[in-house]
Amino acid sequence: MxxxxxxxxxxxxxxxxxxxxxxxxxxxxxxxxxxxxxxxxxxxxxxxxxxxxxxxxxxxxxxxxxxxxxxxxxxxxxxxxxxxxxxxxxxxxxxxxxxxxxxxxxxxxxxKGKFTLLPGDDRTHVFISSGTGNAPFVAMMRQLSIDGAPRRAVMLNGVSYESELGYRALTEGWQSSGEYPVTFVPTVSRPNDPANAAWTGRTGRVESILGPVLDELALTPANSIAYICGNPDMILSAEETLLSRGYPEEQVHKELYWPKGKEPRGIVGAADVAAAVDAMEANADQ
Ligand SMILES: Cc1cc2nc3c(=O)[nH]c(=O)nc-3n(C[C@H](O)[C@H](O)[C@H](O)COP(=O)(O)OP(=O)(O)OC[C@H]3O[C@@H](n4cnc5c(N)ncnc54)[C@H](O)[C@@H]3O)c2cc1C
The missing domain is CATH 2.40.30.10 (Translation factors)
Structure with a gap:
């Protein structure tokens, strides 16, 4: 502590x-x-x-x-x-x-930044994030709620461990009370880890559940718009899924938290190779 x-x-x-x-x-x-x-x-x-x-x-x-x-x-x-x-x-x-x-x-x-909502957009907003990439979506829904103009949203968030689902209580509360029209779709990428023993929800990285979720909720380029935020590899993979389903590029908004392929300097220079690999995997999961 x-x-x-x-x-x-x-x-x-x-x-x-x-x-x-x-x-x-x-x-x-x-x-x-x-x-x-x-x-x-x-x-x-x-x-x-x-x-x-x-x-x-x-x-x-x-x-x-x-x-x-x-x-x-x-x-x-x-x-x-x-x-x-x-x-x-x-x-x-x-x-x-x-x-x-x-x-x-x-x-x-x-x-700074242009990762913002389009004005007056009544399509379902598909918010896709890894790790802390859900932060901008929370700001969006909070403000839309204050404005009394909520937009239907599906919020996918991928983490390594159940304990890492940030804003979980807030989002689940919105969904269960109907206070904000959001469907929360969390997933954990390490289902076999003892820390996830109690997890009964979806498993796999968020990009791997995107296609099935779009099918289940009948989300198409005609009725939805996508916003993706977080890990660059996740973003590129999710974008590929969306483009292959006919979403035009301008209907897929992205915020990369770091450039693809870049690792923290301290990790690359770490003397303990096992520790460095472990740290890289932990960061890459996000
Ligand atoms: C527009 C934008 C918004 C961002 N918003 C957030 C945010 O809301 N919350 C947040 O936690 N980070 C966010 N980041 C990332 C943040 O700016 C830093 O890069 C991050 O906190 C790491 O800083 P550092 O100095 O500790 O690591 P550095 O020494 O700068 O190492 C950077 C490396 O750390 C790794 N990394 C960076 N961010 C993360 C992350 N979130 N999870 C796992 N690995 C990471 C990547 O390999 C990256 O190349 C954002 C980045 C951008 C460009």
Missing amino acids: TDLTAPVSGIDPAAPQYNARLVRREDETDSLAYFWVRFDGDPTPFEPGQYMTIGIMVDGKIVQRPYSVASAPARAGTDGYEFYVRRVQGGTFTPLLFDLPVGHGMRMIGP
Whole structure:
């Protein structure tokens, strides 16, 4: 368990570049957590689906990364911009973020990105994600709900372990109460792992269940639009499935969390090869 009160070595506690602070954090697992970062001054407007870049100063240099905002724009100004983040084994920024005490200064800039909803689109929205890639979809549904204009959605999310299904209670709650018209379709990629012993749902990576789900729910290019977010290999594979079913390219929107084929530097340079392979597999599952 991280000691949130301990000073973090190398991180500048009070840099002039800081314009925001970490105001809240909730852990989902040891390596997945929700973080809320609030501007010290006026909030910046953004559209659901866009991202912000957050960072800290380390030894005089900014270390920063982009993150999709999970909060509705209507709430981010007061509650803080919510981010759902995986601690990447061998990563540069996320191990620092996970050690950062609540209340610490941060630099936040943005918004950026074009992974946003089309105006007035009444087709079923097929939201496909791996790992933390569900964050922008949560922002979209939260804001549509606040606007009183929910759009029918099918939300597929693939993770390694059941415990990693972020926003599960929220999405299942929407579905069971009918508060938001969403069908939640989670899947775990390591069904034989003891950690998934209680899992009775779908298995396999999210790209492998996409075709069957489209068939079961009678989703076609005529009645739906697809948004895909997360791991680049998953995105390219899911896109292939959609294109082969006749979805035109402009009906398949994508947000890649990292360039295809790129691994964290710490992993590539790891001296312990077994540990490096394990870490690569864990990150690739997301
Ligand atoms: C537009 C955009 C939005 C993003 N939004 C989110 C988000 O909402 N939540 C989030 O957790 N990440 C998100 N990311 C990824 C994030 O920016 C960082 O790349 C990630 O947190 C790793 O940073 P790092 O410095 O620890 O790793 P680095 O040292 O920068 O290593 C990067 C490598 O880590 C791996 N990696 C990166 N992101 C992930 C991940 N999420 N899961 C598993 N492996 C990963 C990849 O191999 C990547 O090449 C987003 C990226 C982009 C481009």
